[in-house]
Amino acid sequence: MARAVSTRRKLTFTLIGWAVGLLVFFPVLWTILTSFKTELDAIALPPKWIFFDWTLENYATVQERSNYFRFMTNSIIIALGSTALGLIFAIPAAWAMAFSPTPRTKDVLLWMLSTKMLPAVGVLIPIYLIFRDWGLLDSRIGLVVVLFLINLPIMVWMLYTYFKEIPGEILEAARMDGASLWKEITHVLAPMSVPGIASTVLLSVILAWNEAFWTLNLTTSNAAPLTTFIASYSSPQGNFYAKLSAASTLAIAPMLILGWFSQKQLVRGLTFGAVK
Amino acid sequence: MGNITLDKVSKSFGATNVIQSVDLDIEDGEFVVFVGPSGCGKSTLLRLIAGLEDVTSGRIMIDGTDATGLAPAKRRLSMVFQSYALYPHMSVRQNIAFPLKMAGDDRAVIDRKVGDAARILNLTDYLDRKPRQLSGGQRQRVAIGRAIVREPEAFLFDEPLSNLDAALRVNMRLEISELHQQLKTTMIYVTHDQVEAMTMADKIVVLSAGRIEQVGSPLDLYKRPANRFVAGFIGSPKMNFVEGSEAGRYGAAVIGIRPEHLAISTTEGAWRGTVGVSEQLGSDTFLHVHVDGIDTITARTGGEVVLDHGDTVFLTPQPDKIHKFDAQGMAIR
Numbered sequence: 150m151a152r153a154v155s156t157r158r159k160l161t162f163t164l165i166g167w168a169v170g171l172l173v174f175f176p177v178l179w180t181i182l183t184s185f186k187t188e189l190d191a192i193a194l195p196p197k198w199i200f201f202d203w204t205l206e207n208y209a210t211v212q213e214r215s216n217y218f219r220f221m222t223n224s225i226i227i228a229l230g231s232t233a234l235g236l237i238f239a240i241p242a243a244w245a246m247a248f249s250p251t252p253r254t255k256d257v258l259l260w261m262l263s264t265k266m267l268p269a270v271g272v273l274i275p276i277y278l279i280f281r282d283w284g285l286l287d288s289r290i291g292l293v294v295v296l297f298l299i300n301l302p303i304m305v306w307m308l309y310t311y312f313k314e315i316p317g318e319i320l321e322a323a324r325m326d327g328a329s330l331w332k333e334i335t336h337v338l339a340p341m342s343v344p345g346i347a348s349t350v351l352l353s354v355i356l357a358w359n360e361a362f363w364t365l366n367l368t369t370s371n372a373a374p375l376t377t378f379i380a381s382y383s384s385p386q387g388n389f390y391a392k393l394s395a396a397s398t399l400a401i402a403p404m405l406i407l408g409w410f411s412q413k414q415l416v417r418g419l420t421f422g423a424v425k
Numbered sequence: 426m427g428n429i430t431l432d433k434v435s436k437s438f439g440a441t442n443v444i445q446s447v448d449l450d451i452e453d454g455e456f457v458v459f460v461g462p463s464g465c466g467k468s469t470l471l472r473l474i475a476g477l478e479d480v481t482s483g484r485i486m487i488d489g490t491d492a493t494g495l496a497p498a499k500r501r502l503s504m505v506f507q508s509y510a511l512y513p514h515m516s517v518r519q520n521i522a523f524p525l526k527m528a529g530d531d532r533a534v535i536d537r538k539v540g541d542a543a544r545i546l547n548l549t550d551y552l553d554r555k556p557r558q559l560s561g562g563q564r565q566r567v568a569i570g571r572a573i574v575r576e577p578e579a580f581l582f583d584e585p586l587s588n589l590d591a592a593l594r595v596n597m598r599l600e601i602s603e604l605h606q607q608l609k610t611t612m613i614y615v616t617h618d619q620v621e622a623m624t625m626a627d628k629i630v631v632l633s634a635g636r637i638e639q640v641g642s643p644l645d646l647y648k649r650p651a652n653r654f655v656a657g658f659i660g661s662p663k664m665n666f667v668e669g670s671e672a673g674r675y676g677a678a679v680i681g682i683r684p685e686h687l688a689i690s691t692t693e694g695a696w697r698g699t700v701g702v703s704e705q706l707g708s709d710t711f712l713h714v715h716v717d718g719i720d721t722i723t724a725r726t727g728g729e730v731v732l733d734h735g736d737t738v739f740l741t742p743q744p745d746k747i748h749k750f751d752a753q754g755m756a757i758r
Contacts, residue, residue, distance in 0.1 A: 321477050322510035326571065327498035327527035336523075340514045 177401070183394035184208070191391040207395035215378060217399055224374035224400075226289050227364075228357040231296035232350055238297075239304035239349070244338065246305075247312035248320060258309065261302040269299075269362050280367055289372045292364060296357045303356070304349050311345030312338070351411050358404050375400035427453045427488065427578040427611030429474060434483035436466075436473055436635075443469050445635045446483065451579075451613065451628075456605050459615045460622040460658070461632035467615045468583055470632070474613065475504050475581050488578060498527075503572035504581040507588060509564045511556040511571075517543075518552040521570040528575075542570040545607070562593045569604070579611035586621065598625060619659055623647070631655050653754035656681045662711055664748070665722045677749035677757055684711065684725035686746035691732075694739025698722065700732050714738055 182199070183191050190201040211217065246254045276295065277286075285291030315338065323337045339346065361376040368377055379400050382393040429451040436444040443466045451457050459467040472478045474485060476497035485493050492500050503524075511520050521542055525535045543549045546566040556564055565585055572580055582601070586594045602625050605612050616622055622629050623643045631638040631646065631654070639651040643659075650656035656664050664681045672680045688694065689712070698716035705728065712724045712732060724740055732738060749757040 316508055316510065318506045318508050318510040319512065321497075322504070322506060322571075323512075323523075324477070324497045325475060325502070325504045326524035326575070328523075332527060337512055341512075 177405070180394045180397050180401075183391055184398045186391050186394075188389055188391045191394070207391045208399070210392055211382075211395045211399065215381065217378065220373060220375045220378040220400075221403070223289060223372055224358055224376075224403075227292045227296060227372075227374055228354045230289070230293035231300060231357045232353040234293060234297040235301050235304045235353055236346070236350065239301060239308050240334075240339075240346075242305050243308035243312050244334065247309050247315075248317060258306065261305060265299075265302055273366060276363075277366065285367075287368045287371045287373075291367060292372055292374070295363050295367065296360055299360070299363070300353045300356050304353055307349045307352065308342070308345060311342050311349075315341055347411075351407070355404055355408065427451075428486075429579060429611065429613070430484075430486040431470075431474070432484040432486065434470075434473060434485060435481045436469055436478060437481045443635050444473065447635075447637055449630060449637065449640065451611060454609045454611055456602075456612045456614065456625060456627045457630060458622040458626035458628070459613065459630045459632060460617065460619055461638075462658070463617060465632040466635040467617075467632050471504075471581050471583055471613060471615045474500075475502055476500050477504075501575075501578045502581055503575050503577040503579075504583065505565070505568045505572050505585045507584040509556070509568045509588075511564060511567055513556055516553050516555055517548060517559070517567050517570075520556065520567055521548075521574055524571060524575045538574045539570075542573045545573065545604070546570050561589050562597060565589065565597060566600075569601070573604075573608070577610065579613060582612065582614040584615055584617070586616075587618075594621075601625065620661060623659065629659075631658060633658075649756070649758075650681075650748065651756055653679060653681065653750045653756075656748055656750070656756075662723045662725065667719055667722075669719075671719060672749075675747060675749055678752040679750040679754070681748035681750065682722075682742040682746065684723045686743045687722070687724040688741040688743065689724055689726050689730065690739045690741070691737065692739065694741040696722070696740045696742075698738060698740065700734055700736045700738055703732055703734065705731075712738065714740060716740065 184207055185203045185205070186197070186201050187204055187206070190197050193201075246258065280286045280291055283291075285294075319341070320333055320337060323333045328336060358374075359376070361380070364374050364376045365380055368374070379393065379396045382389060382396045429449075431447050431449040434444060434447045435442065447470065459470060461467050469478060473480050476492070476495060476499075480493060483493075484491055487500055487502070512523065515523065518539055521539045522535050525538060530538075539552070540549075543552055546569060548563070548566055548570060551559060551563060551567075556567065559567065565588075568585070585601070586597050589597060598621060601612075601614075605625075614621075614625060626643055628640060629643055629646055630640050633654050638658075639646060639655045641649075646655055646659045650659060653666065657666070660683055662684045664683050665687075667680050667682070668678065672678060696716045696719060698714040698719075700712055701715050701721060702713040704711040704713075708728050710726050710728055710730050710732075712726065712730075714722050714724060716722050722740060724738075751757055
């Protein structure tokens, strides 16, 4: 039942909401601001907020020193590749668990999620050795496979919760109407779960794009994505904050834009099934 | 042709036997209603016929051929679900056309058949709408349209009216009956509502705990129930049951008398009692009478009878309308 909320209460909650939002967004904002400062302004104390000499020289230097587009191409290939591979496995898996569950389905789901609880570094050595022996180090295909495996449990979970919301009778109706399993999925299930699949894709792309642990440890130059690109600006000679910020801004810009335009999808995806 | 024969059909889920060795013959063109309380297995039985569940043992014959192992779509049956089960992302036209599209029919054939179905069901003006833009009754008509276009051997209805409000339910009940007159195709209809069963069926199959209690025409079941369960289930208000010495006088363990077969008097009669609740429907009045030494007995009288709480009445059962049952609940004829 709707409850009347007083104006004061509303105002308080709005302010708290904005405060939390700004707090979360602040590091991103600070990074973007710093990217337009000179190195001196970047480390000035007290910090300079917006009254500094705005400059684009960091971006020029970054572009000069390293080929941004090569890193970005790698990031795109790895993020999209691992997501596409993930969908191929996650859709049938989620379909099976949602529409023909067994008494053990819940356990399987929990077990899949439990793999996310293991610290990644715990399996670094074996995976590194496998990659070395199979010649996958510093290769895009290797990263696609690793990120696909890492994000698969989350993709299966998200799709599972979506599929669970689709009444089984609709799929039975399709079966009665003569749809084969393939047509049942392509004509009925997939179109009905477009929002769910879209938000799953979005989340997987974002997670793969931002993944740093495996990309830093398994690549050097050829397959290096934007996360490696950022890391290369934190050098042993000292940190160049303005250039580091410019590199970071360039790296997160595509996701920031994508996230901005799809926030509705994303929020719905993450909270789906929580309330009916 | 739409003959369907069930031959010792059983279904278990794990250790639970939901359907226990059911034998049933359904003739071509018959309107058969499966009726019974919740959990009696009537929907499961329908799903077994549809092929949506596999039988544990026994055979299902459709048109003389063994369909036990056939996929649902291969059985040439159409099903209408309780939740309508329309495809929400498709228009009404696409919903109705879906089975034809799956069968690979020509565009022209599809258009003609969809047009015909829409005309029969008064859906022509709604063909381009999405299911969410329709009322409950219209949605159910779309579901029926989707079932009609396939020209099936038989229609299966799984409690199709239970999501509709009472007035609409009566309308749709008539529409489905009319559709049956028009198409003359076998229809199997599942409901827990005995009024639907009585008004629509050529043949009623009463189920309880996964077994068939009785098969017969509506009036057959009303007049000659095979056992106490059927007697209590068919008819509204329910049949009254009297046990003990009063039943013994008739040579039975239990006697049953329908509310409409009790004569009511304020002066004399077989059973004396006081009125508890009097439900006045206008056309009828249902009296719930606390009869001395028996129990509460429901009696049905004309709407003009006005009796209030606490009034004394006498009830007399019509002797030729008394149903006698033995200790096992089976009818004594």
